[in-house]
Structure formats: C-alpha cells, structure tokens
Amino acid sequence: MSVHDIPDSRTGTGAGTGTGTGTGSPGVPGDPEVFAAEWEEWHRDKDARLASKHGFLAVTGLHWLSPAPQSFPGVPGTWSTGPEGVVVELDDETEFVVDGEAVRKRHAFGVIPERGGIDAVWGDTVIEVAKRGGHDIVRPRHPAHPLLVAFTGTPAYAPDPRWVFTGRYEAFDEPRPTTVGASVEGLQHVYDAPGRVVFHLDGQELSLTAFNGQAPGSLTVLFTDATSGVTTYAANRQLGVAAPGPDGTVVLDFNRATNLPCAYTDFATCPLPPAENRLPVAIEAGEKIPHERGPVS
Known part of the structure; x- marks a missing residue:
C-alpha cells in the first residue's frame, strides 16, 4: 500500500445525477433530493477514507x-x-x-x-x-495521532446543482510533461497532462489542464479560484472527472471538489495547480478550509 499525494477522490459523476446535455451549460439533475443524498453519501465516504487508521491524518x-x-x-x-x-x-x-x-x-x-x-x-x-x-x-x-483522533469532518458548501457543468475534453497531440510546485517549498512535481477540459460559466469560456486520474480513462484537475484563501484552502483543490464520452463530453461537478492532504497537515507534499488552472471566478462549491488547518503539533 502507498498513499499518493494526489489521492483517489472517487468523484466520477454518472447516470445517477442526470447531468447535462453536452452544451457546456450547467447540468440539471433529475431529482434534487437524490442529488443531495448522493453527495452526502459521497462526502461521508471521502472523509471516512481520509480518517482511516493509517490515512493522512495519522501522519506524524x-x-x-x-x-x-x-x-x-x-x-x-x-x-x-x-x-x-x-x-x-x-x-x-x-x-x-x-x-x-x-x-x-x-x-x-x-x-x-x-x-x-x-x-x-x-x-x-x-x-x-x-x-x-x-x-x-x-x-x-500513528493511529493515535491527535489530528486523526480529533477529526470531526470537512466543512463544505451545501450541494447545489448549479455547480454541475457539462463540457468537452480536448486531448493534446502528445501528453505534455507539466512541472508544478508543491506544498513543500523548493519541491517540484512533474505530471503528464493528456489534455484539457473546457466549460462555460456565466458566458465565459474556462479551461483546466487535466492530469490522468486513478481509474482508467479518468482525469484529475488541480485548481484555485476566487474563493481560495477566503472560504476554501488557498493552495489547491482537486476535482475528479470521469472518463470522457465518445464525443469528448465530460461532466464537471464542482460540488465534489476536494481538499488535498496538505489542507489538513504540513506533512504532505501535494502538488500545486498549473498556472493556467487559476480560475478567475468564484467556485462556491465543494470542500472548504478544514477545521484542522493550523500549526501542527
């Protein structure tokens, strides 16, 4: 077992959400109650994995x-x-x-x-x-580490269907080696970026360089936005994207934007987003600044 610094966010959005028409506009879930219940189940599972016996909150x-x-x-x-x-x-x-x-x-x-x-x-x-x-x-x-023992869950925005978008995936001719900074000063990571995802928000076209996700064909995007350092963690958030459809359609559900381990502990070496992934808009969805963010004892 090894825990990577881009953890599996398990954010694939599928038929259960009823999202989108492939137009780049916000998707429309079929049943708001089902949408909220699925999000609650996903978020509980995500926090349970974070707080597992030897998860990142146990690192001393x-x-x-x-x-x-x-x-x-x-x-x-x-x-x-x-x-x-x-x-x-x-x-x-x-x-x-x-x-x-x-x-x-x-x-x-x-x-x-x-x-x-x-x-x-x-x-x-x-x-x-x-x-x-x-x-x-x-x-x-150590499973008895106080950071793990005291964990009560990650604060987040209430799930809202307006933050579900359909967009398109644009593959690069060749994967592009992309160097990014890290939460540890002086450290760098290099990832192959196979392409980018493009979507529209309030009439503005936005794009995010994507890295390979953990599931075959899936993608991961690292980003910041206008909420970063205000209500969400300043350095980064991540969003998992299920494998694109045959026509390149992707679903971006920002309700499932998650913190990386560095949002909770200084003992992580998480990558920072590429410069082009600093969105100029406020994504008021997904996880907020953790309660635990502060001096590590």
Whole structure:
C-alpha cells in the first residue's frame, strides 16, 4: 500500500445525477433530493477514507533521507539512502513487517520510483517509505495521532446543482510533461497532462489542464479560484472527472471538489495547480478550509 499525494477522490459523476446535455451549460439533475443524498453519501465516504487508521491524518512527521544515517522521532532504526535506494538499520529488539515478511537488523527497500512507496508495519504504526519530487522520504502513520483522533469532518458548501457543468475534453497531440510546485517549498512535481477540459460559466469560456486520474480513462484537475484563501484552502483543490464520452463530453461537478492532504497537515507534499488552472471566478462549491488547518503539533 502507498498513499499518493494526489489521492483517489472517487468523484466520477454518472447516470445517477442526470447531468447535462453536452452544451457546456450547467447540468440539471433529475431529482434534487437524490442529488443531495448522493453527495452526502459521497462526502461521508471521502472523509471516512481520509480518517482511516493509517490515512493522512495519522501522519506524524515528514522526514527527508540523505546518505548519512539518521534517526527520526517515532520511527525505529537509522535510515539512509543512496544509489541503491533506501536502507534501514534496526536494533536487535525491533521487527518490521514488509510485504508480509518479517524484517530484522538491516533491510534494503531498494530504489523507489517517483510517487511510489513501500509500507513497513511496526506494531500499530505504518511507516511509509516513498519518493516525492526526486527525494526519498519517511512518514510514520500513528493511529493515535491527535489530528486523526480529533477529526470531526470537512466543512463544505451545501450541494447545489448549479455547480454541475457539462463540457468537452480536448486531448493534446502528445501528453505534455507539466512541472508544478508543491506544498513543500523548493519541491517540484512533474505530471503528464493528456489534455484539457473546457466549460462555460456565466458566458465565459474556462479551461483546466487535466492530469490522468486513478481509474482508467479518468482525469484529475488541480485548481484555485476566487474563493481560495477566503472560504476554501488557498493552495489547491482537486476535482475528479470521469472518463470522457465518445464525443469528448465530460461532466464537471464542482460540488465534489476536494481538499488535498496538505489542507489538513504540513506533512504532505501535494502538488500545486498549473498556472493556467487559476480560475478567475468564484467556485462556491465543494470542500472548504478544514477545521484542522493550523500549526501542527
């Protein structure tokens, strides 16, 4: 298991919403009560996954590895990295479980690919060993972390059908490597952008560069808008988009715009939106600034 920094938002909007006509105008759900109930169920599920035993709210530190062996709070052993990958040296009393196998003394995790990760289980703690922005990191996940224990849910705008749009997907001739910043100063991420999505809001044509989603054919867009830093998290939000139809039609349901992990904790390395995804309008839909956003203890 590895938790990516663009998590699965599971936002695909399908036949159950009754959205849109492919014109680029707001979609019209068939039944407002069903629309609201589906959104409530989706949001509860999203928060439940965020607050899972070893989810991002359980992360207690973000540690950057170097060739020199280092020890970290809440993490057994001494850790280092080099051309052959990440290595941990454990004392005689400590045991990890990695891929179902017990590990003692010295363990080589090998070279971890970008955005990849390996989990080492230590009692009720999961130690994520990963690579982000070309750097090897260690992130312990403790289920008793106060940020997780105190979590009461993510505030959000009430679901409103006016924020459901149909638009079109325009594929690029070739996927475009796109470099974006990160919530960690000095870090960069590179993603292949297969195309963009175009929609209309109040007579204005808007577009968003899209990255590949986790489900085959699906898309993810990272964006900010005029609510960012006011009612919604300043750095970014994300929106999952189901695979385009045969004619390129897509559904954008901004009621399902979600925070990334960096909205809750400073121990995430989330990507920032491409510059062209800074919308000049206020998207008063989706998740708001979390209650937890503040100093991390």
